[in-house]
Amino acid sequence: MTINELFAKPKRQLLNIYFTAGYPEKESMLELLPALEKSGVDMVEIGIPYSDPLSDGPTIQNSNSIALKNGITLDLIFEQLTVSDSRIPKIMMGYFNSVLQYGVEKFCKKCKENKISGIILPDLPLDIYKQHYQSLFEQYGLSNIYLITPQTTEERIRLIDKNSTSFIYAVSTSSTTGSNTGIQGAQNYLQRIQNMNLKSPIMIGFNIKTSHDFQFACRYATGGIIGSAFIKYIANSREISLDTQTFIQSILPKK
């Protein structure tokens, strides 16, 4: 399923889990994808490890450097995706330099082959994307997913909404990932976004750690994204499938 097929469904309270490819072990993704799908996660965001992840706090920085030490590369990530053949809707998250060195067109092509529906490149600015890469992304059916923050002006949010072909990633606080500010303080901002009646679905990320946080995010948006809290949880895991299920059970409402 693509993410846009997922968003077209009536279901709300979508849970998106971020994990770093190649972490904690080089091939962990092969276990994580089925475990996350089985646990009831709606979509996943696969982190492409990078040496200098500027938007990330210590937890994800650390997972990136361990993954790189484990020897993961973009080529291996695509190979693992091909092997896993998982059907859960997938996007990728990384830094522009990784994609640039891989070759932007080759990257788009590989994404299409491996049913990746979107990509978050926080350091690829909107204007440069539009000028140089938009047509290529569209040719391969890849959505470029934009971030907005509490500091983003209304005018710019409208511009981003207009240019989005999938969801908008609303960052709950002005921070790097994994900060400790708590999501409740974002209420006014999230309310403001909700009242703007944007055409794109909103997913809220950064600072969601608990079921309570997730429920809070879902009040203002189509769903929430958990990254650092999950990465921390599986850091020393010996039974990664089991631990993944336990973590997700702690987040999702009991059926």
Added chain:
Amino acid sequence: MISKYTVNEQGFYGEYGGAFIPEMLHPNIEELKTSYKKIIKSPSFQEELQQLLQDYVGRPTPLYLAKRLSAHYQSTIYLKREDLCHTGAHKINNALGQILVAKKLNKTRIIAETGAGQHGVATATACALMGIECVVYMGEKDMHRQAPNVARMKMLGATIVPVVSGSKTLKDATNEAIRDWINNPTDTHYIIGSVVGPHPYPDMVCQFQAIISKEIKNQIKTEPTHIIACIGGGSNAIGAFYHYLKNENVQLIGVEAAGLGIETHETAATLALGSKGVLHACMTKILQTQDGQVIEPHSISAGLDYPGIGPQHAHLHQLERVHYTSITDQEALNAALFLSKMEGIIPALESAHAIAYLEKMNLKPTDNIIINLSGRGDKDLEVLTKTLNHDD
């Protein structure tokens, strides 16, 4: 001065430059981009800056005819004495300019990265002068090898945050400073220490360092044949080159740090070995693996130990307007000791790379050379005395 060598409206130098920033920094960069030129041009800003440069920094810095050095190499060699600036390096030119910009933007907190500690000291000094809070990020390795500058920053009231990620040097300190800015977007201004980072930083820092070549033009009697400067990010070099960029008679030479030697890959010679990529939010030449991971550089000189280079230099390299070359750790050490004995000037290890290039030139008696002596060597005494004892 707008030319094919300077930044265009979109913030690019040819294919290099731009602002590859996360959305979190968009408002900050937008604010700077729309206001920096207007602020810098305003008469009140210029008046305050020029006064400070004169009375506080001690500008203009002398253009010194190095007679013994000239005799040794049988040509004419001048040293542009940025080492005589208050705080001991050219970095103060930029730190003061930027703190005045920060004041105009009503920022109440300053952050900076530092490698050699000279930019950290300059920023801490500017903050003490203005009574503004100052936080400096510095790699743990650099805190050890540039300990005197750590002590100076502390005396000046700055908070120093040791950076332990990556190679624990300048690249990682810059990462942490950018992350701090993401986390403190409204009250904080980031004073970048070189002509790197997202547009408009490379241009803004260049504007503040261009005073070096402006003074040279007034000071030198006959046109220089060569201007030589070392390159970390490239701020002292662009400052020394700027007003000569359009004068193609003057050969401009940028000296990178070869570290243990380019062939050893323990090096910081970005233009020699790098390829096009994004580092610290700008498109430039960087040292990277095939997979696009940034390679940890090596140089004995903390200020040159950086895997990138300012986008304007990447562009000038492509246009072949500037000749870029490199000098090893050992050659720089030798040059530092040589200049000390020949002229009674102990240079910073960074600047010693520029001095060392004299050995590689086929100098003629008609050559009229300017070396930008970007800083003084007090901070490097420990490393330098070790070499001295070793040689004895």
